[in-house]
Amino acid sequence: MRKIWLLGLLIVSMLSACDKDDNEVAPGERPDERLNQVLSEYKSQLVNAEYGWKATLFPEGGAGYSFLFDFSENDRVITRSDINAGTAAPLESTYRLKAAQLPSLLFDTYTYLHILADPDATKSGGEWGEGRVSDYEFSFDSVSPDSIILTGNYNDSRLILVRATADEASNYISRVNENAQTFENINNFTSYFKQLEVGNQSIDIVVNTDLRTITFTYDEGSGVRTFTTSYYFTPEGLRLLQPLNVGGLVITSLNEMQYSAFRNRINLTVNGTEASIQETSSPAYVDPQVARTFYNNPPNGAYWRTVNGFTVEGVVDTFNVGSIANLELITLYIQASPPYDGLIFWTTDGKFFGPALRSRFTDDGRIVFTYGGEFGTTPEQAAPMVNATREQLTIPEGYYVIRTGPNTYDLVSAKDGKTWISFQ
Amino acid sequence: MNMKYIRLFLLLFSVSFISSCSEDDDPDTPLPNLGGETWVQGPLDTWLYQNFVTPYNIEVKYRFDRYEVALNRVLVPAREDKVIPVMETIKKTWIEPYEQEAGATFIKSLAPKQFVLVGSAEYNTNGTITLGTAEGGRKIVLFVVNDFDPKLESEVKQMLHTIHHEFAHILHQTVMYPEEYKRITTGYTASWNDFSLVDARSRGYITQYARSSPDEDFVEMISIMLIEGKEGFDAIVNSAPESAQTAFRQKEQLVVRYFKEAWNIDFYSLQARSQTAIDAL
Numbered sequence: 001m002r003k004i005w006l007l008g009l010l011i012v013s014m015l016s017a018c019d020k021d022d023n024e025v026a027p028g029e030r031p032d033e034r035l036n037q038v039l040s041e042y043k044s045q046l047v048n049a050e051y052g053w054k055a056t057l058f059p060e061g062g063a064g065y066s067f068l069f070d071f072s073e074n075d076r077v078i079t080r081s082d083i084n085a086g087t088a089a090p091l092e093s094t095y096r097l098k099a100a101q102l103p104s105l106l107f108d109t110y111t112y113l114h115i116l117a118d119p120d121a122t123k124s125g126g127e128w129g130e131g132r133v134s135d136y137e138f139s140f141d142s143v144s145p146d147s148i149i150l151t152g153n154y155n156d157s158r159l160i161l162v163r164a165t166a167d168e169a170s171n172y173i174s175r176v177n178e179n180a181q182t183f184e185n186i187n188n189f190t191s192y193f194k195q196l197e198v199g200n201q202s203i204d205i206v207v208n209t210d211l212r213t214i215t216f217t218y219d220e221g222s223g224v225r226t227f228t229t230s231y232y233f234t235p236e237g238l239r240l241l242q243p244l245n246v247g248g249l250v251i252t253s254l255n256e257m258q259y260s261a262f263r264n265r266i267n268l269t270v271n272g273t274e275a276s277i278q279e280t281s282s283p284a285y286v287d288p289q290v291a292r293t294f295y296n297n298p299p300n301g302a303y304w305r306t307v308n309g310f311t312v313e314g315v316v317d318t319f320n321v322g323s324i325a326n327l328e329l330i331t332l333y334i335q336a337s338p339p340y341d342g343l344i345f346w347t348t349d350g351k352f353f354g355p356a357l358r359s360r361f362t363d364d365g366r367i368v369f370t371y372g373g374e375f376g377t378t379p380e381q382a383a384p385m386v387n388a389t390r391e392q393l394t395i396p397e398g399y400y401v402i403r404t405g406p407n408t409y410d411l412v413s414a415k416d417g418k419t420w421i422s423f424q
Numbered sequence: 425m426n427m428k429y430i431r432l433f434l435l436l437f438s439v440s441f442i443s444s445c446s447e448d449d450d451p452d453t454p455l456p457n458l459g460g461e462t463w464v465q466g467p468l469d470t471w472l473y474q475n476f477v478t479p480y481n482i483e484v485k486y487r488f489d490r491y492e493v494a495l496n497r498v499l500v501p502a503r504e505d506k507v508i509p510v511m512e513t514i515k516k517t518w519i520e521p522y523e524q525e526a527g528a529t530f531i532k533s534l535a536p537k538q539f540v541l542v543g544s545a546e547y548n549t550n551g552t553i554t555l556g557t558a559e560g561g562r563k564i565v566l567f568v569v570n571d572f573d574p575k576l577e578s579e580v581k582q583m584l585h586t587i588h589h590e591f592a593h594i595l596h597q598t599v600m601y602p603e604e605y606k607r608i609t610t611g612y613t614a615s616w617n618d619f620s621l622v623d624a625r626s627r628g629y630i631t632q633y634a635r636s637s638p639d640e641d642f643v644e645m646i647s648i649m650l651i652e653g654k655e656g657f658d659a660i661v662n663s664a665p666e667s668a669q670t671a672f673r674q675k676e677q678l679v680v681r682y683f684k685e686a687w688n689i690d691f692y693s694l695q696a697r698s699q700t701a702i703d704a705l
């Protein structure tokens with residue numbers, strides 16, 4: 001009896017050996033397993049594209065930029081881009097796939113992509129401490145075999161990857177760059193005013209090639225309208241982020257661009273129709289109110305400020321105001337009573353000088369300045385620069401006033417459209 | 425209890441021992457983001473391992489990690505090709521002079537354990553920029569490494585300034601400096617940044633920031649004396665008004681005494697080595 005009892009004890013003690021799996025609280029695949037699996041799937045998709053990925057980045061701060069990425073198994077990536085002339089050459093850096101709230105693709109050492117996010121304004125061309133409001137850490141939004149859409153973790157920029165072909169691997173960025181260079185010849189135009197001629201329509205355009213924005217000014221019969229959008233380049237041409245709707249025409253891209261240096265003209269096609277961009281001496285459309293708006297609304301209630309003085313035929317600060325000794329500030333002082341405005345130069349030692357002006361407005365929207373004496377005494381050293389600026393400013397034809405931003409205006413010579421001054 | 429029972433119990437015990445499960449302590453799935461970052465090691469990782477981890481137990485984090493730095497600042501990662509120039513310069517001009525002067529154990533036990541490299545500066549809302557930060561003597565974040573050029577003396581000095589500054593904090597937090605240092609000049613103020621460098625120096629403070637507190641004053645003195653060398657430091661002192669010169673010389677003596685008494689380091693010899701290293705770049 002005792003033996004049976006003891007044998008029973010033995011059997012029980014053997015049965016009691018633990019089985020680990022029974023302790024699992026929630027049977028099935030764990031979240032970590034699933035996450036790691038997703039990360040490795042994403043990685044192998046990135047790595048296994050034989051010819052890499054062509055990509056377009058749309059920084060939250062505007063514009064769009066093209067890239068070609070070649071991801072390797074060893075967590076390294078080769079990048080080419082059209083950001084500037086120096087970014088077409090391949091540059092190698094590192095990347096990582098990591099779960100940060102969502103499965104993410106991190107470009108964790110510097111490559112061209114980071115130029116746009118660089119808080120150093122001299123590198124990004126954006127604001128100090130801000131850059132172009134872009135990203136280099138992205139989470140996966142949607143993935144199909146041949147395309148991946150990502151969103152920036154920090155600023156919500158968008159990065160779209162599309163599997164490249166053998167052909168694109170070799171020439172995608174060079175073709176994009178070619179279009180960028182062709183279009184950026186617009187900076188060689190010596191006139192301020194540029195017009196897009198398409199069909200029988202003329203549309204004034206103002207282009208900022210650094211920030212890749214374009215402003216269209218047109219009139220469909222119901223008054224002058226302006227429309228600003230960012231753009232980016234594709235192998236086909238220039239693509240607008242938001243399409244322009246004008247006169248029954250929807251313009252999404254400018255294609256087949258060709259630059260003629262001889263005529264200062266870019267020939268192109270819009271929706272298959274021939275079109276062109278060329279310089280003109282005066283704008284097609286002028287808002288007759290804008291000159292008064294400018295005059296009545298200096299940003300601080302008192303004056304507008306210019307940094308570089310006059311640009312003549314594309315040469316910034318033609319009259320060399322930057323060389324005035326101790327120059328601190330150049331202001332267009334608005335002073336209705338007594339009725340003298342002034343283009344006043346201020347120096348760091350507390351002196352000020354410059355021409356007194358009387359300002360009037362014409363019916364077609366120009367502002368005309370006439371000379372009315374001097375404020376202060378212009379030092380001998382500054383006299384040539386101040387006098388040249390005064391003579392230019394008081395031309396009888398006056399100036400077209402072009403609004404270039406919420407608080408920035410350009411005054412463009414109505415004489416020939418080749419001389420202008422920016423105020424902020 | 426008779427023998428039979430004991431034998432049976434032993435048997436039972438051993439059987440139950442055999443049948444008990446063998447527990448595998450490793451979790452079957454590595455948890456994402458726990459247990460350290462992993463990536464395929466490249467030549468740069470090997471270089472850092474050989475030159476910083478093995479000899480000094482210092483980790484150099486050059487791949488961007490959002491959570492090592494301020495979350496509300498716009499920053500960019502370091503360029504890979506800048507990592508070795510930056511770290512080599514640090515090794516030659518900071519670690520090696522100390523190592524030669526105070527021995528290997530000194531630097532191994534006191535050096536901060538982590539360097540985090542960031543490509544850009546940190547832009548602050550008050551219009552200033554941050555070039556380096558240190559957290560509790562353990563971690564140093566170095567900014568603007570993408571602009572680093574070992575051939576530019578100003579760049580090298582600016583970076584070394586940060587490192588010497590932070591390392592000196594570790595030193596005085598380990599062994600306190602002489603109490604009388606705090607009484608040499610007494611115009612410490614939280615609004616130090618409202619005054620010019622000339623103003624600070626005319627009051628006996630080697631930099632503007634030195635005026636913020638005795639601790640900062642002490643480490644700024646050490647940092648400037650090491651990056652400018654004896655000659656450079658003397659030139660700064662001699663250009664100051666006479667009252668300030670006296671204060672500078674008193675502070676200098678206390679720094680020298682502190683290094684001797686606390687760490688058995690000949691400060692002037694360290695200063696000379698440091699200068700030679702900077703000049704040799």
